[in-house]
Amino acid sequence: MSNSKGSHRAARGSGRTAVARPPAPLPAAAPASVPLHERLTLAAWAVHAPTVVDRPSPGRPPATGAPAAPGGRAVARRAARRHRAPAGPESLRRLVPQALVVAFLAGGTTAFVACDKAVTLDVDGRPRTLHTFAGDIDEFLADEGVTLAARDSVTPALGSGLADGDEVVVRPRR
Incomplete structure (x- = not known):
């Protein structure tokens, strides 16, 4: 016996036969001008229990079988999204930590970009462009590992502030 049509039990001959339900009567409210396939669909709707989709929304009049509004x-x-209740305290409890994380990330990124300086360091005639967060010349030279002897000259002077685009020149005296 072929199993291509029907259930697997029917194919094995379980002895059960399907009982065909009689078709539901056509609704009386459907006028004759409504096509047959729509009348059959309306008749099929009457046989199941109402679901969440079929029940009218609170505060709205129940459906009367009239055609759906334009747009469906x-x-x-x-429209339901527009009429949602305002955000309650529970959603604010989730929103505040997220907003704080975004604020800290934005602040950290801004501070990083604002404090980063591109400085040219020229030691004994060999210039290099470096990025630093140092605030003054002493800190910059210490970060770069430049050791100074007592007679070495540094331009600009030690202890002076450091800005983006500055050039620091270190010349050893022989």
């Missing part, structure tokens, strides 16, 4: 379900969904 998408328009109804957008």
Whole structure:
């Protein structure tokens, strides 16, 4: 016996036979001008228990079998989104930590960009462009590992502030 049509039990001959339900009567409210396939669809709706989709929304009049509003379900969904209740304290409890994380990330990024300086260091005629967060010449030279002897000259002077685009020249005296 072929199993291509019907259930697997029917194919094995379980002895059960399917009982065909009689078709539901056509609704009386459907006028004759409504096409047959729509009348059959309306008749099929009457045989199941109402679901969440079939029940009217609170505060709205129940459906009367009239045709749907222009635009259909998408328009109804957008209208429902517009009429949502304002955010409660529970959603604010989730929103505040997220906002703080975003603020700290934005502040940290801004501070990083603002404090980063591109400085040219020229030691004994060999210039290099370096990026630093140092605030003055002493800190910059210490970060770069430049050791100074007592007679070495540094331009600009030690202890002076450091800005983006500055050039620090270190010349050893022989």
